[in-house]
Amino acid sequence: MINNQRLLNTALALAKMNTQVEPFQQLIDCIQQLIPSDAIALLTLQGDVLKPHAIDGLTPDTLGRRFVINEHPRLQAICNSTHPLQFAHDCPMPDPYDGLLKAKAGDIPVHACLGMPLFDDCENLLGVLTLDSLNASAFDNLSLEHLALLGALCAAHLHTALQLQQYQSHAQHSSALVQELNREALTRDGVEIIGQSPAMQSLKNDIKLVAASEFSVLIQGDTGVGKELVARNIHLHSKRSEKPLIHLNCASLPENLAESEFFGHAKGAFTGAESARQGKFQLADGGTLFLDEIGELPLAMQSKLLRVLQSGEIQTVGEDEVKYVDVRVIAATNRNLKNEVAEGRFRADLYHRLSVYPLIVAPLSERENDVILLAGYFVEQTARKLAIKQLKLSVETQLLLTQYNWPGNVRELEHVISRAALKAKQQQWQQAIITITPAHCDLNLTALSHHDSAKHHTTSAPALTYPIDSHNLSLKQATDTFTHHLISQQLEQHDFNWAATARTLHVDRANLVRLAKRLGIAVKKSF
Template sequence: MIDNQSLLNTAVTLAQVNTQAQPFQQLIDCIQQLIPSDAIALLTLQGDVLKPQAIHGLMPDTLGRRFSINDHPRLHAICNAKQPLQFAHDCPIPDPYDGLLSNKTGDIPVHACLGIPLLNDANALLGVITLDSLDAKAFDDLNLADLAQLGALCAAHLQTTLQLQQYQNHAQHSSALVQELNREALTRNGVEIIGQSPAMQTLKNDIKLVAASEFSVLIQGDTGVGKELVARNIHLHSKRSEQPLIHLNCASLPENLAESEFFGHAKGAFTGAHNARQGKFQLADGGTLFLDEIGELPLAMQSKLLRVLQSGEIQTVGEDEVKYIDVRVVAATNRNLKNEVAEGRFRADLYHRLSVYPLNVAPLKQRENDVILLAGYFVEQTARKLAIKQLKLSVETQLLLTQYNWPGNVRELEHVISRAALKAKQSQWQQAIITIEPVHCELNLCTSNPASVAISTADNDKINSQNLSLKQATDTFTQHLISQQLEQHEFNWAATARTLQVDRANLVRLAKRLGIAVKKSF
């Protein structure tokens, strides 16, 4: 039961949102005190998907998932309800969190489920709170009226928090314009930058800052880090967001056709020009032109591009008329352009013109536990593509993913998850919950970070001299890694879990399975 005093205390706590660094997690903690549950999640509505903002009792990769409402019947029912909704313990509808509870071993299905829709003042859905328990009768004694009051308090807290975040993030713009741009950016597919590491938080802040200007931007980073995604976010957060974003890959340009691709050509301008054609600059007029792989641009074209950036003038091939265009240029490269300039392969004046505001996208190996969030995102995407009702990562797989060096960055992670999911589905086709294990990932541990995965000579000889399966070799590696980190942290499990970027309870269970003595730390 929830008494009036408990609701009053909750209201007072939630009213302190202004001073809270983590208001979403604060909300989850308040609910956990009122209604003890095995798993609680706060999800906000973004288009036709629900995005987890804070969790309790669920696997950490849940935060990286995006739950399509139409693909999850329980979430769909909660979203369409106007009051709290409880599902019967024997309800046949699959629960989106089956197998994702972090404090239980194995793929245990959820037995009790309660959902609270969070509505704003206009009765529109902001998000939902879900509570799950392995106790089938956990929520039977709760009063619907009390739950409705709790839902109203939580909805008001969420609405205030979301509004404050908008004002803080976009104070330099008019409120109406920025809210519209923000909604557009969040509802389009494939524009969200997933990551909570300091490097990604800095990048997101820089994107919002430079997007409001008209500066040219040079995005630098290794192959596969997501430079095109950064360019799309710059465009979507700019005042040009309603105008076109045109993409041109400079690496794929034949040198004899490069000028035509940039500036267009008149009919009959050269052999094969049977019709007049607009170039990328004309198509991008009023909007943004994204020049990918700018380091591959031929020197002859570099001087012509410089002229456009300096004067805004272009000349169509085969025409004498000079035209003026209004285009913002965002360029990207995986090369070190300073070195290219020093070696004479790139014009210094063009480099300085492009890099008015340079952005560096960190490689995945430097983004701490973003790997797990991204993995959760790709797991949910892949599950939909392969028509898998529930797909999850085992604890061993999560540990493996965090220790791998990811030379191919985010793109490689996406491909690894896709292949692993397909193999897991084939080997576990008869199971309701498909689990991705290390054997499905086929990652070479030798390419991982040497400082993090150093294997003793004895372990290395054991792996090389015996005909071990991939799972046995992975277990040997994992056993050594956990033991090594435990010794370095004087058997402090919490510190070890932070270093390995896994949940502490999951780490303890994994250690027990591998035969590592579990000692309490004080």
């Protein structure tokens, strides 16, 4: 028997969403306690089909069935009704659950059947609730008024459950979309670190090591060496790879807006704040925040950044509430932060917080033969952008690129290749294979050799002026010709002192002597 108190208790039970129980099943459980039955099912309307969402007393395969409404007279009658509908125990209409009751094998004998259509506030049919009992008089004492109230409660709960399911689906879709867009953005320009030099092999090993941790990382290196690429690799190899990597260039931050950029602001927090806005820390919550040019950050912001690193606490501009974020910080700078600390331009405590695991990206001039590998990578990229079927570097160009000291590092090499390819395409547009020659590269070796030597305080080979006619030479022949000339030139400059020559060429002395013998260079001893 249903009474007002039991209806109130059911309403209170339905109002308390149990996160441990699926909401459709929660509705079934509440109804089963109020009106005991042998079988109960909650079905939602999808076009002209009813889909079971939760069942009790029916075989598990019922959840996989889809009931076409016009093929099941009882379900059709419930859907067409505006109020709960009880079928006579001897109703001739076939039951959609024949053979599906757990309590009875085979066809359902004479039994009680109750159906409730469930509508939303706009009187749109959401679904139906069906109850079956092997006791033919099980539902006889239920009043239509109480059943109508119960139907309204069930409809409200179903409507909320369906909306929640829709929101969750949208949230999952949005999350997956963000992850896909984030990964696409990270990988669009490539994430592979090109290079086989010892410096780059060591860097790759360090990236794999630190990526697996949650340590803050400070990436140091000259402008154009690829610090952002290192940060992307750390993020993609970390446990946070499915979460966003948010980029913030500290050098481009106006001091009066820096706090808002970091922590967001509330509507009306300051002049021009016409709407609330999340800061980079909120956007990066659960993921990684890459702070580029951290050495340019104003001192006032350094103390606030330190607080976040220490406690994870942030405070939105214009709000009193303290929020917590879970963000891994990777910072990068081309400055010597130790010197900045010594001169009072950077906080020592922040420096130590950021540099839990420092990484140094070597300049291109210290990466030995990586120049040609990188040039090949950029040639392929540029050919694709310029719609060139085949683009290559001449032997002379390769030699030229290895001679240059690259003060602008990898970024400069990329730009040189891009400009040279454009010039080569303009001059050779009728040719099947476009070749980049030294004339396209616009590099002044002589002008830069003294400057770079002074800058790096290293002894380097002077600009090579020996011309190589490669038209009838293979790559090996051209390389041997170049190597022969370079070694001979350096031996003469060092009075045939093999040790000094080896140091200048950055090779082992014994290897240099063996290479000279193979190339037919006379071996003279230095006294």
